[in-house]
Amino acid sequence: MIDLRNNPGGLLDKAIETTQRFLAPGSLIVTVKGRDPKQSEDYKSTFRNSDVTTPLVLLVNDGSASGSEIMAGALQGHKRALLLGTTTFGKGSVQTVLLYATAQPLS
Numbered sequence: 001m002i003d004l005r006n007n008p009g010g011l012l013d014k015a016i017e018t019t020q021r022f023l024a025p026g027s028l029i030v031t032v033k034g035r036d037p038k039q040s041e042d043y044k045s046t047f048r049n050s051d052v053t054t055p056l057v058l059l060v061n062d063g064s065a066s067g068s069e070i071m072a073g074a075l076q077g078h079k080r081a082l083l084l085g086t087t088t089f090g091k092g093s094v095q096t097v098l099l100y101a102t103a104q105p106l107s
Helices: 012-022 067-077
Strands: 028-032 041-044 056-060 081-085
Touching: 012 028, 012 067, 028 067, 056 067, 067 081
Parallel strands: 056 081
Antiparallel strands: 028 041
16 A cells, blocks of 8 residues: 555656556656657656566545656556545646746846
8 A cells, every 4th residue: 555645746757766666667657748749758667676466555635746646647547556535636747947047237
């Protein structure tokens, strides 16, 4: 049993790293689509020593968001886990912070 209740997510790479431990190599975990089609990317499991046989139950609720929804969706989609609880937050998205630097004259 994995408890994802009230888990607001976290970093995408950590969600992928954790999820792939329960999926066969090559299994699709998530597809990220950017505004520009060239920014789209599929993330697949590459973990060689995955546990693909132990039954899994994931506990979720309305506090489960972002990375935890990605994990829950991938494991449920591959029929690797049963989800129990209530509807998740519904974010299931990835955000990237873009930093722009502008040169300002010194006064």
